[in-house]
Amino acid sequence: MQCGQFRAGSHVHDFLFASDESPDPQDASSGADAPDAADAAIPPWLVLVADDEPEVHAVTRLALARLRFRDRPVRLIDCTSAAEAERILRDTPDIAVILLDVMMETEDAGLRLVRRIREDLGNRAVRIVLRTGQPARVPEEELVIAYEIDGYTAKTELTSRRLFTSVVTALRAYAELAALEQRLAERSRALEEATVRLNRMATLDPLTGVWNRRRFLELAAAELARARRYGRQLSVFLLDLDGFKTVNDLHGSAIGDAVLRAVVRRVRAALRISDHIARSGGEEFVVLLPETDGAGAAVVAERVRSALADSPILVEERAIPVTASIGVANWLPTEPGVEQTLHRAEDALRTAKQAGRNRVERAPG
Numbered sequence: 001m002q003c004g005q006f007r008a009g010s011h012v013h014d015f016l017f018a019s020d021e022s023p024d025p026q027d028a029s030s031g032a033d034a035p036d037a038a039d040a041a042i043p044p045w046l047v048l049v050a051d052d053e054p055e056v057h058a059v060t061r062l063a064l065a066r067l068r069f070r071d072r073p074v075r076l077i078d079c080t081s082a083a084e085a086e087r088i089l090r091d092t093p094d095i096a097v098i099l100l101d102v103m104m105e106t107e108d109a110g111l112r113l114v115r116r117i118r119e120d121l122g123n124r125a126v127r128i129v130l131r132t133g134q135p136a137r138v139p140e141e142e143l144v145i146a147y148e149i150d151g152y153t154a155k156t157e158l159t160s161r162r163l164f165t166s167v168v169t170a171l172r173a174y175a176e177l178a179a180l181e182q183r184l185a186e187r188s189r190a191l192e193e194a195t196v197r198l199n200r201m202a203t204l205d206p207l208t209g210v211w212n213r214r215r216f217l218e219l220a221a222a223e224l225a226r227a228r229r230y231g232r233q234l235s236v237f238l239l240d241l242d243g244f245k246t247v248n249d250l251h252g253s254a255i256g257d258a259v260l261r262a263v264v265r266r267v268r269a270a271l272r273i274s275d276h277i278a279r280s281g282g283e284e285f286v287v288l289l290p291e292t293d294g295a296g297a298a299v300v301a302e303r304v305r306s307a308l309a310d311s312p313i314l315v316e317e318r319a320i321p322v323t324a325s326i327g328v329a330n331w332l333p334t335e336p337g338v339e340q341t342l343h344r345a346e347d348a349l350r351t352a353k354q355a356g357r358n359r360v361e362r363a364p365g
Helices: 054-064 082-091 109-120 140-146 160-203 213-230 244-251 253-270 294-309 338-354
Strands: 006-008 011-013 045-050 072-079 095-101 127-132 151-154 234-241 276-279 284-290 313-315 318-320 324-330 360-362
Touching: 045 054, 045 082, 045 160, 054 072, 054 160, 072 082, 082 095, 082 109, 095 109, 095 160, 109 127, 127 160, 151 160, 160 213, 213 234, 213 276, 213 284, 213 338, 234 294, 234 338, 244 253, 244 318, 253 276, 253 284, 253 294, 253 313, 253 318, 284 294, 294 324, 294 360, 324 338, 338 360
Parallel strands: 045 072, 045 095, 095 127, 127 151, 324 360
Antiparallel strands: 006 011, 234 284, 234 324, 276 284, 313 318
């Protein structure tokens, strides 16, 4: 492209562009802001041109009119001040590159904006190429060291080829940073998902999906502390399936596992939202009932017993009758922990079994 001269008032600007061997770009009217139909569905790379000289915007469009990077077009956004550039950056977070004039409203408006972009806006992604018409004002070495920029070019040196190269280099850095951030985000999500899975493995019974005994004791300790603090009631009950070994012996362990899962579904349906159920052994479960006294816990336990005994469980076209013996105990203020309450519930469960099974017994207290 031949040297171009543009006049603004009485000043002659002949710095953009010096002669080089780049092919002549197409007319600016068909440049980055006028994409063809094929580009309409492709998100463009956004390049912000911040310069207070209209000629700079015009020749920048000429130089970048045909630019495509990684099969995506480039769209230029024009502004004439650092304040306007900052507003655009706040409103448009996916700007890839900013071609930034050093001197606009003030002699260091561009430099101040670089600080605001990196520190106040916290934007580390956008690539910044500084351009100046007076390079002697600030030495290049000092600028490169002091500011987080990707390029610093005197306008007198800015041929169309150099501008093209500077923008492509900045776009490549932006794309690589975006790809890195995406990989980090994906790894972070994978780590979070793995952590969730590990936490579930650490707290849930793998067969039935209810709490394991360890997690149950943690929940019980928390509820006990709340009951102490606010003078609330707290109860537990132990549930043991009657003669469950026979189910495994007659039908096999796979059917037995399916029956256990069905038992959990029925028990959960009979419990309240605030109640917690955990598997404490092979066919034994424990239920924590916050803010519930012994009489109320016995009512819930009877509802659970009835839900199991009223109809058989259907597994693979087999009707398998299931009943449970249940021992209920309410926490006593004299008990230092829930373990003592559980011991009394175990005694009540033993009484239920000895009395004929398929029944609810409540511990004294």
